[in-house]
Amino acid sequence: MKKRFITIAVDGGAASGKSSTSRALAEKFGLLHVDTGAHYRTLALSLLRRGIDSVEKFAGAEDPFADLALGTCVRGNEARMSISGSVPDDSEIRNDAVNSVVSQFAAIPQVRKFLFDYQRGQVAVARDNNFAGLVMEGRDIGSNILPDADLRIFLTADAAARQRRRAAEGIPDSIAARDKLDSSRKTAPLTQAAGAIVIDSTFLDLSQVVEKISEMIREKLAAEGE
Numbered sequence: 124m125k126k127r128f129i130t131i132a133v134d135g136g137a138a139s140g141k142s143s144t145s146r147a148l149a150e151k152f153g154l155l156h157v158d159t160g161a162h163y164r165t166l167a168l169s170l171l172r173r174g175i176d177s178v179e180k181f182a183g184a185e186d187p188f189a190d191l192a193l194g195t196c197v198r199g200n201e202a203r204m205s206i207s208g209s210v211p212d213d214s215e216i217r218n219d220a221v222n223s224v225v226s227q228f229a230a231i232p233q234v235r236k237f238l239f240d241y242q243r244g245q246v247a248v249a250r251d252n253n254f255a256g257l258v259m260e261g262r263d264i265g266s267n268i269l270p271d272a273d274l275r276i277f278l279t280a281d282a283a284a285r286q287r288r289r290a291a292e293g294i295p296d297s298i299a300a301r302d303k304l305d306s307s308r309k310t311a312p313l314t315q316a317a318g319a320i321v322i323d324s325t326f327l328d329l330s331q332v333v334e335k336i337s338e339m340i341r342e343k344l345a346a347e348g349e
């Protein structure tokens with residue numbers, strides 16, 4: 124029998140543990156890890172470099188996406204989005220300048236539309252590169268990008284715990300402000316998709332969260348094998 128290809132959506136607010144959880148699951152099960160937050164950050168960086176640093180400037184630009192060709196670079200288990208052939212370093216997309224505009228740009232329907240096909244297309248990238256499946260993290264993966272995913276997880280943790288985690292990483296970030304914008308926007312807001320499994324990690328460490336989801340993955344794979 125052909126081996127099962129599994130798709131996992133991991134959504135949650137800022138610093139809810141999506142990235143570390145998704146990375147660990149990808150390693151454990153041989154999945155391709157796709158961080159859609161990095162897509163929004165990379166696109167925000169390109170817009171900033173074009174002098175577009177506000178929603179008003181975006182609206183005033185004739186063709187804000189002119190010549191922005193999206194590509195994928197697979198490094199180990201990670202899929203990184205390239206724009207016009209280059210993948211920015213983490214330090215270029217995780218800093219105050221990008222943090223302060225990314226959620227505003229992410230609320231623009233045109234921006235989300237620009238990334239939609241690319242993000243859905245990552246399933247094919249995972250298949251073409253012979254991964255056992257894909258774990259995609261973001262805000263609207265289970266609700267919008269991969270509503271048909273085999274597992275849809277929604278990670279939560281109380282705001283103080285999330286702020287502490289981000290501070291411990293040594294990265295200054297306005298997570299409360301981004302969460303507010305992400306939850307209140309009209310297009311594909313941060314929301315718990317119907318049928319998603321909620322995991323509150325306030326009192327769980329990374330390995331406990333990973334184990335909980337691993338158990339669900341094993342169940343899915345076993346059910347398929349029957």
Ligand code: CDP
Pocket residue numbers: 136137138139141159160161163164225226227229230260261262263264298301302305
């Ligand atoms: O690192 P953190 O979880 O705080 O954020 P991120 O996943 O890197 O995402 C950065 C920003 O991109 C979020 O605050 C959202 O505004 C936006 N985003 C989104 O709108 N939809 C997604 N699927 C992923 C990110």
